[in-house]
Amino acid sequence: MGIQGAGAWVGLVDSERLRRRRLEPGEALFRQGASAVAVYRVDCGRVRLVRHLEDGSSVALHVARNGETFAEAALWAEAYHCDSVAEALSEVTVIPKADLLDALEDNPQAALALARGLAAHVRDLRARLELRNIRSAPKWILAWLRLQASGDPPTARLDRPWTEIAAEIGLTHEAIYRALSTLERTGRIARRSGVITLCRHRDA
Amino acid sequence: MGIQGAGAWVGLVDSERLRRRRLEPGEALFRQGASAVAVYRVDCGRVRLVRHLEDGSSVALHVARNGETFAEAALWAEAYHCDSVAEALSEVTVIPKADLLDALEDNPQAALALARGLAAHVRDLRARLELRNIRSAPKWILAWLRLQASGDPPTARLDRPWTEIAAEIGLTHEAIYRALSTLERTGRIARRSGVITLCRHRDA
DNA sequence: CGAAACGTTGACCGTTTTCAATTACAGTGG
């Protein structure tokens, strides 16, 4: 799940210039229209980005999770174009825009590193987009597990509850559990308290 | 959708090194797995980036339009990781990878411009990913329209058929049309030949 | 003027969502 090299550019800024901010559930980090002063990284928790419209409705743009950076576009914008609100108790690293820009403007290597990291991020996001095309819950789980699993036989260790994974992809946890039990019943996977083993099978 | 100032960095490369290529509708510019030799800019027409899955289905990763650059990741990749196919008669500028890298290494501003375009891509992809979490067709359309719309009342102009939009997100066109007529019948939207107006409503 | 697309709607079927209830388990305070 994690983007390997993503966010490496956070290190470009002198660590003394970085701040840390703790957010209570529901607390806003910044609001749409507020002056764009920093880029952020989630150290723990979840931060939801929401855009509001003239008519009062709103749309979720993203939910940034552990290790993810967000509001990168603030580097080139005057103001934030969405709200960011903590979904749970969270901590974020605040990377001041001016410092980051300074570091980048003098340093072609650094700017290229940033671009490279973003390009990798684009690749990663596109890969996730592919997963989303799978509508069948069992197939989705199988595909997801293949990405997570390693070793022989392929095994995946869960570091978080299925409930959370379900929410992340827009399936209900019931659907997930049903699919899991079906897969287990038909012998495609084996489960032992948070550890899942994929069983070899005659199909893609 | 469009990335405004993107592509300023194309000018960095000596124009003698740039090539121009004309693509017939359906013609491929490059294929998944082919050696990554260049980055491109659409001068006119539309170029679709497609990835094929094992089960035969495919996902539209992006549709690059007038003025947009694409395949930036080729700068750091050995091979292209998706197909690119012209949707209509198109012309693209071919920016040789090696020349571009040379130019960027001497020019932080240009590298930053590149990063800017990529950041916009990231934003776009994150929003699409978030939209994918919505399974209900009516809700999906509403959210999508809210992102597309502007003005008060929020209005969106379609520049392509619903059929295409449906395919891009993995819904059938039937589902889309049904949802559209439901939304119109219940007074949430109004349609007039390619122009859609969102009606205010008492919910998020 | 036809052939392609696009747009639309109905019926049927399989899967997911919803609503609801139950079990399992970890952490907390008495």
Next chain:
DNA sequence: CCACTGTAATTGAAAACGGTCAACGTTTCG
């Protein structure tokens, strides 16, 4: 050590929804 509480994990049943197949009107364009 044990109720007590909250989250995670399960499962059932009925309702809602999208996929698929099919038919048909409409627009577009060579």
